[in-house]
Amino acid sequence: MASPKVSGHTLSTALIERLTSHIVAGGADTTTISAPFTGEPLAKLPVSSADDVRTAYERAHKAQRAWAALPVRERVKPFLRLSEALVDRREEILDVIQLETGKARRHALEEFLDVALCSLYYARRAEKLLKPRRRQGMMPGVTRVQELRHPKGVVALISPWNYPFALGASDIAPALMAGNAVIHKPDTQTCLSSLWVLDLLVSLGLPKDIWQVVVGDPAEIGDPLVENADYVSFTGSTRAGRAITEKVAPRLISYSMELGGKNPMIVLDDADVERTARGAVRACFTNAGQLCISIERMYVHEDIYDRFVPAFVKQVENMKLGSDLDFSAEMGSLTFPRQLDVVSHHVEQAVKEGATVLAGGKARPDVGPLFYEPTVLTDVTTDMDLCGNETFGPVVSIYKFRSEDEVVGTANDTTYGLNASIWTKDVARGRRLAGRIQAGTVNINDGYGAAYASYDAPMGGFKQSGVGRRHGSEGLLKFTEVQTVASQHFMDLEPPGNISYDKFADMMANGIKMMKKLRIK
Structure with missing residues (x-):
């Protein structure tokens, strides 16, 4: 056709x-x-x-x-x-x-x-x-x-x-x-x-x-x-x-x-700075952040913070916005005016209360009526709507951390638990840390796609991020609906012949021991 x-x-x-x-x-x-x-x-x-x-x-x-x-x-x-x-x-x-x-x-x-x-x-x-x-x-x-x-x-x-x-x-x-x-x-x-x-x-x-x-x-x-x-x-x-x-x-x-989700990304001290910065752009700004498994909170180890943040901000500032029906644009538009309102409110409130804008921070009506710049903020505190509430837009806040115990606590300090991302050169270390994160999917050296697109594995959320799973x-x-159909053969589930219930009970008890010994049960 x-x-x-x-x-x-x-x-x-x-x-x-x-x-x-x-x-x-x-x-x-x-x-x-x-x-x-x-x-x-x-x-x-x-x-x-x-x-x-x-x-x-x-x-x-x-x-x-x-x-x-x-x-x-x-x-x-x-x-x-x-x-x-x-x-x-x-x-x-x-x-x-x-x-x-x-x-x-x-x-x-x-x-x-x-x-x-x-x-x-x-x-x-x-x-x-x-x-x-x-x-x-x-x-x-x-x-x-x-x-x-x-x-x-x-x-x-x-x-x-x-x-x-x-x-x-x-x-x-x-x-x-x-x-x-x-x-x-x-x-x-x-x-x-x-x-x-x-x-x-x-x-x-x-x-x-x-x-x-x-x-x-x-x-x-x-x-x-x-x-x-x-x-x-x-x-x-x-x-x-x-x-x-x-x-x-x-x-x-x-x-x-x-x-919903308020998904964390953890950048460990041994992460590849350039690779992680590129991956973070995709993790945060795919579909202009209107993705339930996208990253809205980023935790960067203090030893790498001063190298990673400028590299990430540079990548964000160079992103191309557009509405062409081709692959030239790196980010498109928001879908609804109400979503633009939420994004604008979260950023404006955060800035008014002391947050710092490192990139973006404003709407772009010159590109289209619902475009908003990819935005990076620091100095976001827990009393700001941006910190704990799902923004569902092209906005990420960055925080510095010192230890794995500290970052596990802050990453898990949310009512949500849908997705998380960990970046490290030591994948075994990343897997150990992933096991401590309260999220239905955790991606190592990727933002969300590695877990989501692995259809043989289940995908869903902990806590208030969902019930049940898709995939797998x-x-x-x-x-x-699962139905069990059981048929009984050779003997009934009661004492055979003239055997008393006392003897039948002894037979069944001894049978349990025998089945365990023979690993039948």
Whole structure:
């Protein structure tokens, strides 16, 4: 299929009409989203109502039964085709991601790679992960046990605006392969990339009603979305996560959530200064800092501080901002005016109360309406909003430390625990220190990608940064109900024949000793 043409900062009418036709919306209500790069209208979208959400669930339940009845090898076929189809249409989806989010193309590429590689990972492994497994029975050879996996049913998946392509499709793929249907609520501003991959998967053989998209105000569609779900998957703020758990708790359904972070980076005294400075730029300013696993706090050992900080600041000052649909820009725009307001408030308050700006520190309307300079500050204290609250923008504060015990304490002194980064020439030392950090992922000599993109390992947060995990076996199995089926053979679980319970108790007790000795148990 030929890619629709993108002219400047607009998308073709034909593409928008095709994508928005996948939104479940029966009324006449619409909303218009704007391009962050320019502030100009990008697309008009139909808006879903509460009744539309209920209709989507009715369709999904019917479709899910037939979908779950298919062998796993059939369910994975559209996803096996997806990676090559994505490669063939790479430029088209990169344009869509950039235009709806305002991010630099190199950061849109990360989303493209994530969907292509993560969906392929699960497509290759779903059949093995979901197959019945033999488990050890109570009595060897007498009790035979099998573990079965059943789909949850219909999953409500709520994905955020900052990585709309990756954090939608990469979670939906394993949910679907597990035999579920999905009702997906992407953020309205950034729903086009999710609709794009849905449209592509339908063309590759995915039944249409298996993945349905609803778009609208959470106040209108949030309750029916959660109240009708068999499982809820959410990525977003800790505040919103708490509100969702209050809705699902009375129904006793399970859920998973990846929430906020105030992620630390630790630069040890033996770190390579130039390499670490380059890596820190990516760790802090990817997607203009609108990344839940990006670095917002940087701790630098006193022995290296005076060499590292100038090197890092120089790298930051030389960063190129831009809105071109190519790879020339190192950082793009913020996505929402409200995010620009938060970033501006955090920096302005910190400076007013004594923080020092080493680089950046102001908005750049000359580049675009929502651009903000990559910003580095020192002298940030605990009473400033910037210190402990998630900024979710291109801002990092730097602190000096003396000992590993000290930096572990300060790095862990937060309600969050999503990601962390350690830089050192001694990887063994870095691993030892990583084990002391309270974060779901810790990267050594990288900011976030090494752990996140290792799909065979789980990813998620400690403390108020989340519940459950994506990636690894858990990233698929969480969308299933596990069932144990046990059959008893040759003898019952009670005294055989005329043997008394006293003798039976002695037999069982001696059996425990024997099984331990023979390492059967």
